[in-house]
Amino acid sequence: MNERRTALVTGANKGIGFAIAAQLAARGFTVLVGARDATRRAAALSRLTGDVHGVELDVTDEPGVTQAAKEIRTRFGALDVLVNNAGITGDGTQVPGSGGLPEIRRVFDVNVFGVITVTEAMLPLLRPGARVVNVSSSVGSLTDMTAPAGGSLADMPAMLGYPVSKTALNAVTAQYAKHLRHQGILVNAICPGYVATDLNGNDGPRTPDQAATLAVHMATLGPDGPTAAFVDDNGPITW
Template structure:
């Protein structure tokens, strides 16, 4: 077996910047081989170069999560490179155009957000599952948000922790959480653990860099779930403080 195949192989979508980049950096620091999934070729290769300069075994994966052919090609690239995939972090996401109050939102905005944040996760996960099934300890991490928690959205103090009114972004994360649970049910009895993660309110371009946490802090929960032991949890929703109610 080659040195490459002995290493843990991971793919992080939306990894050219922000939280995704820091997830790739954190997994790479463990000695893993990390695929930098991104649709923009220039930004993708810049990220790969930065990671390699830091000592990470990084490789670029052209990937548009909204495109079937792109997801299939990405899986083929990983197949040819390593023959399997151990960890998939579905990080790519968009907020969508404003306004998003339900009485004002353009339905096209909701379609676009769901296409990336939910259908994109399904598309990529299904493309990668044959490779994940070849791993003896596969992990899938879906980057969600506590604004997708129906429990928190409906709580009396929801204004403190449910985010702004957003009929596109917040429900897309609720939808993603529900899909995560359905994957958990289907994959019960396999070696694949799948969980949802909230990075917290991180300063990224998605929120105009208004967040109060750094991308490194936001990446920590994904790295933790990507490195769960064999008897670790599956079908749960976590942030740094612990389990988040669905």
């Protein structure tokens, strides 16, 4: 059994997830790099330092996620941190009127149902006082998207997949926070900001390392930290 604090990060072979894994490892965690592609997972492990291990994890594959949970229990005993980072943006068929229902379902399968699938499988492994961090986005803020003239992202087209999935993810976060509060487990959602990753063609003003800092902060909150919060670097985001 592992006596170090153990963290599982999904979608950790690149981008924000990789940076989160690296920063947690630097803090002395045993870090489990969750990724579905074996080659990319191995490449990520070769670039990381510290006590890091790969876990085969496709968040849309429920039997595979169940098997990953069994492997984690056998090899590491329990989890102190779960970071649900894996996510996709989807393509332009999410725009209303574009007939993109299959793409909308694909986005929800990863961004919402994938988070639920992983969290449900890992619930029995979470120690009392564990931390769960869900990587969300301010595009899911109902307050912002219903603001006059379209809010702060007025230049972003209306989409039925990505932003709506993040709204749903925020609700999922609140429900898990409610369920786990009595165990001292804090569950929060973060917005990493507009980060240069493969999701946007590496076009963004923030680096994955900058974005990961907030996730790691929320993953290492003290017992008096918030739960059911939705935050970015500037503090709480309106729901």
